[in-house]
Amino acid sequence: EVQLLESGGDFVQSGGSLRLSCAASGFIFSTCAMSWVRRAPGKGLEWLSVISGLGGATYYADSVKGRFTISRDNSKNTLYLQMTSLTAEDTAVYHCAKTHRGSYLDASDIWGQGTMVTVSS
């Protein structure tokens, strides 16, 4: 069964940092681009970042560019999101997702349940 399990969400002070992880299983991890998406309380889904299967290409939303870094360890089947300079506006549930064909342009067919990040000001 294809599964994604996020972890690392926590309470953090404004200006702080946090690293989220997404453990993948049930598919060949290195063949799939992976992304991070968040949903803040009372708001809609917000795309954050995507990384290609081998990690050579990364893209970011303007709202997190320069503050967040996406990476992956294909030997551990794990995706990461390093978040710095956090503000209250980053408070959200963070989901990881895999693309259904592998390209960063493809739709995301499997999603994790999410991990909650709360930034206190």
Add this chain to the structure above:
Amino acid sequence: QSVLTQPPSVSAAPGQKVTISCSGSSSNIANNYVSWYQHLPGSAPKLLIYDNNKRPSGIPDRFSGSKSGTSATLGITGLQTGDEADYYCGTWDSSLSAGVFGTGTQVTVL
């Protein structure tokens, strides 16, 4: 502020049909595939439609997608109470070099 615009809400009685529009531009919808997702806060989003009009296995044919120019549409027929959720369109924006989601539409079954 999302670059893809959806109506905030739509509603209909059980068994009826709803359509959700997603309006974009030449840098996103017009030149990239559109996907649609169903999401209930606290759960994992679910892919309903990919490549404008294709359904993943397990998604009933009550859900359909279409695209024309800079707009896309999700249709849900035979509405069920279990369809109450938030729905989002998504695509790639070639100008931003980033993925984008629509503003989201809440579906209510009356």
